[in-house]
């Protein structure tokens with residue numbers, strides 16, 4: 001684990017290939033010259049952040065909030081923010097490099113994930129959300145576009161641009177798609193960290209079906225969310241369907257809590273988790289017996 005120096009500046013890094021670009025910035029592979037430490041450098045342009053419909057200082061405050069929240073979070077399923085610096089025009093975020101890129105690209109390529117893979121991702125997501133909620137952070141923007149994959153295929157929550165310290169009765173923010181918003185945000189009522197449980201259900205549905213459960217025209221999506229009108233295709237196993245139905249519940253207090261998600265039969269069936277003796281794969285047993 002590198003001991004980060006206090007002050008960062010651009011000259012400390014060799015900039016590599018662009019990893020991708022998003023609405024507010026570009027991400028480059030980078031290497032810190034002295035230590036050779038590989039990271040990702042996210043470049044945000046101050047004027048771009050200040051423009052756009054979102055109220056003036058809104059986005060800049062969000063970036064400051066993103067930095068403050070993410071730099072204090074250390075968890076294997078949360079992309080680490082090592083530090084930041086800025087020059088007159090740009091803000092630079094020094095982030096953990098996620099070796100397998102954007103989760104939604106993998107989802108697009110595979111159309112939908114097999115249940116064993118979806119269960120691993122949902123278990124890791126639930127662990128990350130449990131960690132965030134203990135720190136009174138609500139993510140509020142759980143969707144495949146905000147999730148990256150580490151070099152071993154482990155899930156990394158990457159974008160904290162819309163997270164807030166709980167509890168909050170903030171009006172619905174101008175976030176992108178409605179698909180992931182739970183009824184209480186869509187209905188402008190006050191909400192708490194249970195919003196992330198709803199989004200976890202939407203994410204699980206999208207992993208298994210390849211599209212979001214309430215996907216439709218904007219007006220219809222709104223109606224379907226507040227009435228929780230969705231159908232689960234028959235190829236989804238009964239256990240998976242049960243977990244989806246336990247999360248996509250209009251009343252936030254009735255959604256399955258995260259500790260129960262991690263003990264759900266569908267998760268247990270597919271995930272070898274820490275507190276159970278490890279089930280050695282065939283390959284491993286053969287090598288030890290040799």
Ligand SMILES: CS(=O)(=O)NCc1cccc(-c2cn3c(Cl)cnc3c(Nc3ccc(N4CCOCC4)cc3)n2)c1
Pocket residue numbers: 019020021022023024025026027040042095096097098099100101102148158
């Ligand atoms: C708003 S935004 O700019 O943050 N989002 C746009 C965007 C778009 C695309 C990527 C990435 C991205 C970000 N990363 C961060 Cl942050 C850390 N590692 C990566 C990271 N890592 C990464 C690792 C591998 C690959 N490859 C793997 C081989 O196939 C080609 C893609 C891509 C990205 N990618 C980001």
